[in-house]
Structure formats: C-alpha cells, structure tokens
Amino acid sequence: MKLSEGVEQGLHCALLLAEAPAGVPLPRRVLAEHYGLPEAYLAKHLQALTRAGLLRATPGPSGGFRLARPADEITVLDVLEAIDGPASPFVCQEIRQQGTGAARPEECTRPCAIATVMVGAHQAWRESLRAVTLDQLVKRVPQTLRKRNRAKFGSDPAA
Amino acid sequence: MKLSEGVEQGLHCALLLAEAPAGVPLPRRVLAEHYGLPEAYLAKHLQALTRAGLLRATPGPSGGFRLARPADEITVLDVLEAIDGPASPFVCQEIRQQGTGAARPEECTRPCAIATVMVGAHQAWRESLRAVTLDQLVKRVPQTLRKRNRAKFGSDPAA
DNA sequence: GGGTCGTAGATACTGTATATCCACGTTAGA
DNA sequence: TCTAACGTGGATATACAGTATCTACGACCC
Numbered sequence: 001m002k003l004s005e006g007v008e009q010g011l012h013c014a015l016l017l018a019e020a021p022a023g024v025p026l027p028r029r030v031l032a033e034h035y036g037l038p039e040a041y042l043a044k045h046l047q048a049l050t051r052a053g054l055l056r057a058t059p060g061p062s063g064g065f066r067l068a069r070p071a072d073e074i075t076v077l078d079v080l081e082a083i084d085g086p087a088s089p090f091v092c093q094e095i096r097q098q099g100t101g102a103a104r105p106e107e108c109t110r111p112c113a114i115a116t117v118m119v120g121a122h123q124a125w126r127e128s129l130r131a132v133t134l135d136q137l138v139k140r141v142p143q144t145l146r147k148r149n150r151a152k153f154g155s156d157p158a159a
Numbered sequence: 160m161k162l163s164e165g166v167e168q169g170l171h172c173a174l175l176l177a178e179a180p181a182g183v184p185l186p187r188r189v190l191a192e193h194y195g196l197p198e199a200y201l202a203k204h205l206q207a208l209t210r211a212g213l214l215r216a217t218p219g220p221s222g223g224f225r226l227a228r229p230a231d232e233i234t235v236l237d238v239l240e241a242i243d244g245p246a247s248p249f250v251c252q253e254i255r256q257q258g259t260g261a262a263r264p265e266e267c268t269r270p271c272a273i274a275t276v277m278v279g280a281h282q283a284w285r286e287s288l289r290a291v292t293l294d295q296l297v298k299r300v301p302q303t304l305r306k307r308n309r310a311k312f313g314s315d316p317a318a
Numbered sequence: 319g320g321g322t323c324g325t326a327g328a329t330a331c332t333g334t335a336t337a338t339c340c341a342c343g344t345t346a347g348a
Numbered sequence: 349t350c351t352a353a354c355g356t357g358g359a360t361a362t363a364c365a366g367t368a369t370c371t372a373c374g375a376c377c378c
Contacts, residue, residue: 001162002364003248003277004336011273012254027353036258040339047355059354060346076276089162089248095171099195101311103304113299114170117235118162121287128280140272145262152260161335163365186325199368206327218325219374 001089009037010045010083011076014054018071018134019146020153025057025064045083052082072135077126079134090118160248168196169204169242170235173213177230177293178305179312184215184223204242211241231294236285238293249277 013031020026028046032039046065049055056068067074092115096103138146172190179185187205191198205224208214215227226233251274255262297305 001160001243001248002336003160005252006337008249008252008254008273015273016260025353029353032258034258034260035254036261037254038338041337043354044338050354057354058346059344059352061352062347063345063353065354076273084160089160090167093164093167095167095194095196099191099193101175101193101308102195103301107301107304113296114167114174114235116299117288117291117296121284124287125280125284128283129276132276137272137276140275142262142266145266149260161365165365188325197367200366202326203366209326216326217374218327218372220324220376222325222374224326 004084006041006045007080007083009035009042010049011079013042013046013065014049014067014074014079014134015137015141016149017055017065017067018074018138019141019149020066021150023066024153025062025066026153027064031065048083049079052078054078054082067134070135071138072133074134075130076132076134076137077129080129088119088122090115090122092118163243165200165204166239166242168194168201169208170238172201172205172224173208173226173233173238173293174296174300175308176214176224176226177233177297178300178308179225180309182225183312184217184221184225185312186223189223207242208238211237213237213241226293229294230297231292233293234289235291235293235296236288239288247278247281249274249281251277 012035016031016034017026028043029039031037031046032042046055046057050057050065053068054074055065057063057065092112094108094112096112097105097108171194175190175193176185187202188198190196190205191201205214205216209216209224212227213233214224216222216224251271253267253271255271256264256267
C-alpha cells in the first residue's frame with residue numbers, strides 16, 4: 001500500500017498558496033521550481049485540485065493558481081482525495097461467497113466482518129485528515145521561512 | 160492508494176483457521192479451494208504469516224497451517240502488517256528542503272508539518288485495526304456458517 | 319529401510335498501474 | 349498580433365502486485 005507522490009506535492013503547493021498573499025496567482029512553473037518538482041507532472045495534480053474546486057486557475061500572462069476558498073475551509077483530506085481519489089484502499093472481493101466453502105446468500109445479509117473492520121479503519125484515517133486545515137498547517141511553518149515566502153511572492157499590486 | 164488483495168485473502172484464511180478446531184492443520188490446498196483462491200499466490204501470504212509468527216506450518220502428509228497463538232491474541236493489524244509490511248503509505252520526500260524555496264537546515268529541526276499529519280492519520284488507522292482480534296471476528300460469522308465449517312474440518316482425532 | 323506422495327519453501331516470469339515526459343490546443347493580457 | 353499562461357491527450361519507463369514453476373523436506377506405506 002503506497003500513497004501517490006502527487007499527494008505530497010499537491011499538499012505542499014496548496015500550503016504555499018495558503019502562505020502567499022491572497023489574490024496573487026502563482027504560475028505552475030513558479031510552484032514547480034520553488035520545490036524542485038517536475039512541472040509536467042505537477043500540472044496534472046494542479047488540474048485535479050482545480051476540478052475539485054479547491055484551486056482557481058487563471059490563464060494568460062500574469063495568470064496562475066490561487067486558493068478558491070479561505071485556507072481554513074480547506075482540509076488535508078480535501079487535497080488528498082482530490083488527487084488520489086476518494087476510494088477506500090480496501091475493496092471487499094466477497095471471498096466469503098466463493099469456493100467450496102461459500103457462504104449462502106441468506107448468510108450474507110450483513111456485510112462481511114472483515115470488510116466492516118477495514119471500512120472503520122479507513123473512516124478513522126479520513127477523520128484524522130479532515131481535522132486539519134491548510135490554515136492550521138501554515139501556522140506550523142517556521143516563521144523565518146514564512147516571512148521569506150511572503151516576501152518572495154508579495155509583489156502584490158494592492159499592497 | 161490500494162491495498163494488496165493478498166491481505167484480504169490472508170485475513171479470511173486466518174479467520175477460517177480461528178474457526179477450525181485447534182490443533183488440526185489445514186493444508187494450503189484446502190484453504191485455497193475453500194475460498195476459490197489461487198493456491199500459488201496464497202502460498203506466498205501464508206509464508207509471510209508464518210514468518211511473522213502468526214501461523215505454524217507443518218510439512219508432510221497430514222500437514223498444513225494452524226494458528227501459532229490463541230485467536231484472541233492475534234489482531235487484524237498483525238495479519239495486515241505481516242502481509243503488506245509495516246511501512247506507512249506516506250513517505251516524506253522532504254520536499255520542503257528542495258528547489259529554490261528550500262527551507263534551511265535550522266528551519267527543519269521539527270519534522271515537516273505535512274508528514275506529521277500523515278503519520279497521525281496512519282496511527283489512527285493502525286489503532287483501529289489493532290483493536291479487533293480474530294476471536295472477535297469469529298463471533299461475527301453467522302452461526303450456520305460457523306457450524307458448517309466446524310463440521311467440515313472437525314475430523315479431529317482427539318474428538 | 320527405501321520408495322513414494324503430499325506438503326511447504328524458493329525462484330523466475332508476467333501484467334498492470336503509477337510516475338514522467340512531450341506535443342498540441344486554448345485563453346487572456348500587452 | 350504576439351507572448352505567456354492553463355488545458356488536454358497520448359507515449360514511455362519503472363515499480364509492484366499477481367502468477368506460474370521448480371526444489372526441498374517429512375510422513376506414510378510397502
């Protein structure tokens with residue numbers, strides 16, 4: 001069981017967008033270079049985040065990506081499921097109904113006990129990720145680094 | 160992110176061994192046919208469970224696999240990690256230290272906030288699986304099915 | 319006591335999904 | 349109208365789940 005690396009990249013980019021002054025779109029090239037990520041691959045995940053309604057993309061010169069919602073309304077789970085999909089890592093194959101020892105239909109009125117346990121674990125995992133917002137993550141970034149990033153992207157004409 | 164199907168197969172086999180009368184080893188061929196599973200593939204997972212000390216394998220005719228411990232001392236997490244490995248699905252690539260916006264070493268004394276959240280989620284997932292034993296799962300198998308399985312494998316000479 | 323069968327164990331191969339890259343089309347600003 | 353940005357689709361390489369085959373060992377039977 002392995003989580004896509006795109007999830008980590010997407011999370012870092014979303015976090016950076018949450019750090020940057022609001023309203024200033026960052027081009028994907030800037031995002032990719034900032035973290036040394038493959039730009040073409042990152043593009044695919046930024047698209048996924050945009051389709052999920054987490055980011056807003058604007059084309060053309062001085063375009064780029066920015067958060068579509070306030071950072072305290074975007075959870076880590078939102079970002080993860082936008083990129084990796086909402087599917088559970090465990091999908092019950094209904095093994096109990098196969099082979100010579102197959103359970104009869106009337107014995108399968110309740111879901112398979114194993115599947116039930118796995119679903120519960122997945123819910124616990126999701127709840128843990130849903131409890132953290134991008135805003136909370138920003139607060140855990142070292143202040144010196146945060147200040148540096150704000151300065152780097154703070155060419156905000158409104159300022 | 161996808162969990163290996165071997166995990167589900169291993170869990171069902173371990174559950175069946177917990178249902179069967181203690182001390183009667185079941186050959187992997189019987190296990191495979193009972194659930195309609197590919198025997199060669201199942202062999203790999205039964206080996207993993209044996210290496211992890213959850214099952215005990217005995218070669219030769221009238222050999223097979225049986226639980227190495229009482230069913231209430233084997234958790235779902237034990238079986239899962241024996242087959243799928245104990246590694247977390249998320250492995251931090253230290254993206255924060257790469258690219259033009261790399262964090263300085265003195266800013267990385269604490270682990271990456273994103274990694275911390277992911278580790279927490281993984282722990283929640285593991286705790287949820289650790290809380291369930293094979294014994295508890297057996298109790299959730301329909302009685303008619305349990306009785307049928309006991310009769311099928313109950314050619315226990317000591318009985 | 320030696321042969322034979324049935325068991326687990328180890329090894330090599332294949333298929334599929336992920337990760338990566340490239341080329342083309344579309345949109346908006348200067 | 350030219351440039352710089354996003355959007356889409358497809359081609360390629362690699363890692364891992366899944367498969368098949370072969371070897372070694374132990375109990376049973378003659």
